[in-house]
Amino acid sequence: MIMDGRARLDELCDSLGDPYARGDRYAVFCGDALSLMGRVKPDAFDLTVTSPPYNIGKEYEDPRPLEEYLNWCEQWMGGIHRITHPRGAFWLNVGYLSIPEKAKALPLPYLLWDRNPFFLVQEVVWNYGAGVAARKSLSPRNEKFLWYVKDPDAYTFNLDAIRDPDVKYPNQKKNKRLRCNTIGKNPSDVWRIAKVTSGRNRASAERAPHPAQFPLDLIDRVVLGFSNPEDLVLDPFLGSGTTAVSCVRNGRFVVGIEIQESYCECAADRIEAELQAEKSRLFVY
Numbered sequence: 001m002i003m004d005g006r007a008r009l010d011e012l013c014d015s016l017g018d019p020y021a022r023g024d025r026y027a028v029f030c031g032d033a034l035s036l037m038g039r040v041k042p043d044a045f046d047l048t049v050t051s052p053p054y055n056i057g058k059e060y061e062d063p064r065p066l067e068e069y070l071n072w073c074e075q076w077m078g079g080i081h082r083i084t085h086p087r088g089a090f091w092l093n094v095g096y097l098s099i100p101e102k103a104k105a106l107p108l109p110y111l112l113w114d115r116n117p118f119f120l121v122q123e124v125v126w127n128y129g130a131g132v133a134a135r136k137s138l139s140p141r142n143e144k145f146l147w148y149v150k151d152p153d154a155y156t157f158n159l160d161a162i163r164d165p166d167v168k169y170p171n172q173k174k175n176k177r178l179r180c181n182t183i184g185k186n187p188s189d190v191w192r193i194a195k196v197t198s199g200r201n202r203a204s205a206e207r208a209p210h211p212a213q214f215p216l217d218l219i220d221r222v223v224l225g226f227s228n229p230e231d232l233v234l235d236p237f238l239g240s241g242t243t244a245v246s247c248v249r250n251g252r253f254v255v256g257i258e259i260q261e262s263y264c265e266c267a268a269d270r271i272e273a274e275l276q277a278e279k280s281r282l283f284v285y
């Protein structure tokens with residue numbers, strides 16, 4: 001029998017021990033992703049959305065030799081595959097790293113794409129519009145999402161939930177029928193979504209104390225398009241908790257794993273703030 005997301009979340013909390021924070025629809029665990037995922041039963045998650053450390057010396061990582069880093073990635077991606085439901089998916093966000101005497105900015109998908117047993121459906125370009133200005137090369141303005149599934153013939157794709165309403169000729173007709181879908185167009189494989197910015201006069205409203213925070217609009221699109229209501233979602237590198245915030249506000253169950261306690265605290269605060277905001281909205285109506 002297939003258990004629903006809530007039952008799987010409850011079961012998972014029993015097997016993983018005390019979460020750092022727990023609510024009706026979420027659990028945040030403070031610890032190492034690889035070892036915690038190793039204690040999860042197979043097929044537990046419908047969707048994993050994550051962005052790992054890129055091995056580029058951010059404040060939350062200790063860079064390792066390249067091969068060691070890639071082997072580590074292979075291990076946790078294998079772990080994600082084991083605990084993904086047969087009709088489930090894995091959305092992996094990665095950027096670039098430099099390799100001395102070889103590449104200034106090597107796209108991580110070149111190194112990681114086939115280091116796991118998933119089937120790759122598509123690469124999505126996340127174009128974030130603004131960022132640092134380069135002097136000796138083009139200014140970087142994108143990262144990638146790799147959309148993996150376990151079964152290429154059976155996976156969730158809710159296109160209507162993520163259609164882009166910005167259609168150029170919405171009233172165009174052919175044989176007296178509207179040519180385009182009235183909800184909007186397919187959002188394509190290039191997603192123009194602003195980055196979370198920092199700085200005194202330009203900080204995004206959603207800015208949290210984390211240097212690599214996902215924008216909520218980006219993760220909402222993944223959660224809505226590639227999982228169903230009541231599904232169970234995982235982010236094993238939770239950071240400031242964006243995946244979890246998106247899941248609770250879109251009616252999914254979610255488990256987050258994060259190694260640094262201060263980020264777990266940030267994630268838990270953001271999730272609770274979202275739940276409070278939702279309660280206030282219900283109260284107003």
Ligand SMILES: C[S@@+](CC[C@H](N)C(=O)[O-])C[C@H]1O[C@@H](n2cnc3c(N)ncnc32)[C@H](O)[C@@H]1O
Nearest residue numbers: 032033051060212213214237239240242258259
């Ligand atoms: C790229 S950031 C994720 C940011 C996140 N997407 C957000 O919206 O804030 C990667 C996170 O992985 C965490 N991390 C690094 N090694 C880890 C490990 N072994 N297990 C769990 N978390 C880890 C880091 O502390 C960091 O917060």
